[in-house]
Amino acid sequence: xxxxxxxxxxxxxxxxxxxxxxxxxxxxxxxxxxxxxxxxxxxxxxxxxxxxxxxxxxxxxxxxxxxxxxxxxxxxxxxxxxxxxxxxxxxxxxxxxxxxxxxxxxxx
Amino acid sequence: xxxxxxxxxxxxxxxxxxxxxxxxxxxxxxxxxxxxxxxxxxxxxxxxxxxxxxxxxxxxxxxxxxxxxxxxxxxxxxxxxxxxxxxxxxxxxxxxxxxxxxxxxxxxxxxx
Numbered sequence: 517x518x519x520x521x522x523x524x525x526x527x528x529x530x531x532x533x534x535x536x537x538x539x540x541x542x543x544x545x546x547x548x549x550x551x552x553x554x555x556x557x558x559x560x561x562x563x564x565x566x567x568x569x570x571x572x573x574x575x576x577x578x579x580x581x582x583x584x585x586x587x588x589x590x591x592x593x594x595x596x597x598x599x600x601x602x603x604x605x606x607x608x609x610x611x612x613x614x615x616x617x618x619x620x621x622x623x624x
Numbered sequence: 625x626x627x628x629x630x631x632x633x634x635x636x637x638x639x640x641x642x643x644x645x646x647x648x649x650x651x652x653x654x655x656x657x658x659x660x661x662x663x664x665x666x667x668x669x670x671x672x673x674x675x676x677x678x679x680x681x682x683x684x685x686x687x688x689x690x691x692x693x694x695x696x697x698x699x700x701x702x703x704x705x706x707x708x709x710x711x712x713x714x715x716x717x718x719x720x721x722x723x724x725x726x727x728x729x730x731x732x733x734x735x736x
Contacts (some may be wrong), residue, residue: 552724562724562725562726610657610674611682612656614659614667614668
């Protein structure tokens with residue numbers, strides 16, 4: 517069965533500190549992984565996907581197949597990073613399986 | 625270009641009624657998916673359509689159904705509404721199988 521686990525429901529860090537949002541997945545095939553972000557009163561939007569190996573808004577995420585993880589990282593948090601973050605796995609069935617989300621709060 | 629458009633934004637219905645929600649994908653996107661978002665269950669997959677065919681269905685009862693039209697617009701229908709159907713229903717569209725999905729703002733359904 518496909519499963520995405522985000523172990524932290526809430527994460528609070530100070531501005532300028534490093535941020536790491538954890539995501540672990542369970543999938544027997546070759547996974548496609550995504551991070552989505554939802555800012556207050558805005559729609560869910562794609563932040564980044566592992567196949568692009570890109571950095572968006574200073575965030576990066578590396579797929580670690582050995583540890584079945586896709587953690588989201590940013591070296592220096594900014595106040596505008598406060599949002600709800602969802603890790604998602606796309607299976608071969610063309611559906612997204614979401615984690616429960618992590619609410620990130622950046623303190624000034 | 626216009627994003628994914630969902631109508632209506634808000635709905636209040638009574639138990640036992642039925643409801644139809646609409647989604648217009650980004651122009652050119654042929655894959656449309658629906659998700660239910662609740663505080664308790666998070667984001668759950670309902671179904672996915674491509675070229676008017678349902679390709680995948682999530683673990684929801686048969687009261688939940690959908691369809692896609694030739695212009696890729698999609699509708700989902702929920703019959704015999706229950707209080708537990710109160711949720712934010714999100715539609716998402718994708719250009720290709722390897723793209724991430726673009727989500728709409730959702731329709732917030734309240735069943736009373």
